[in-house]
Amino acid sequence: MPPAAKRNPIILCLGVSGSGRTKFIDSVSSKDKAAVGFFKKMKVTIYQALRPDTTAVGAVTLTSKESPMILLDTPGVDLNDGVNDVKGDVQKWLKDNYKQEKIEDYVDFILYFHRITDNRVQAEPIPFDWRNTLDKFAARDPSRLIFVTTMCDKMRDEAKRQKVQDTLKTCYFQRWIEKGAGFEACDGTSEAASNVLRIISSALTI
Ligand SMILES: Nc1nc2c(ncn2[C@@H]2O[C@H](COP(=O)(O)OP(=O)(O)OP(=O)(O)O)[C@@H](O)[C@H]2O)c(=O)[nH]1
Numbered sequence: 001m002p003p004a005a006k007r008n009p010i011i012l013c014l015g016v017s018g019s020g021r022t023k024f025i026d027s028v029s030s031k032d033k034a035a036v037g038f039f040k041k042m043k044v045t046i047y048q049a050l051r052p053d054t055t056a057v058g059a060v061t062l063t064s065k066e067s068p069m070i071l072l073d074t075p076g077v078d079l080n081d082g083v084n085d086v087k088g089d090v091q092k093w094l095k096d097n098y099k100q101e102k103i104e105d106y107v108d109f110i111l112y113f114h115r116i117t118d119n120r121v122q123a124e125p126i127p128f129d130w131r132n133t134l135d136k137f138a139a140r141d142p143s144r145l146i147f148v149t150t151m152c153d154k155m156r157d158e159a160k161r162q163k164v165q166d167t168l169k170t171c172y173f174q175r176w177i178e179k180g181a182g183f184e185a186c187d188g189t190s191e192a193a194s195n196v197l198r199i200i201s202s203a204l205t206i
């Protein structure tokens, strides 16, 4: 991975369609929903506009002296259907902007979004080619892969929420969690999203 100081760190947001990637980015970057804490002071630059029902890579840069970062929105990892090639889209974005296309080598953090309300998870909730990318990415530094459960506000029963989170950690995302990948909960608020970005920011400034 090239030194992040030479360019803004890139945070790649992945997950199946509707898992909350765009809302997460929007909640810390849109003017009408001011983010909290030091993210409030950040200058927001939209590279490629974010769109609901995301079908193209979108990019937002949060700029401040301490914690610049680019949040990369993507189409759902489940969208590969012969017409859409999500990984190819991300690689093309990296190539167009940085002349690099190896996701696992060039991206600084990966946030993998999952709705906590998705209880009937398939045996392998992450498509094979992306699992491969996550494996290679985590092999370098597992703490730079963070699973983000969204819609936690929709599961108010704390015991149930805990149970689902435990299942996600010990079954579906286990191979990365046991190596040291992160696990965070979000509820659609800018506070929760900012907390995740704060973890990233402090890891990047160490
Ligand atoms: N209540 C609640 N709603 C959420 C949360 N996260 C996302 N949503 C809503 O869920 C829907 C899907 O969220 P998006 O952010 O568009 O999901 P996405 O992963 O970008 O989905 P696509 O781009 O369509 O693949 C939207 O209506 C969001 O407002 C959350 O944590 N809580």
Ligand SMILES: [Mg+2]
Pocket (backbone or CB within 6 Å): 021, 022, 023, 051, 052, 053, 054, 073, 074
């Ligand atoms: Mg989206």
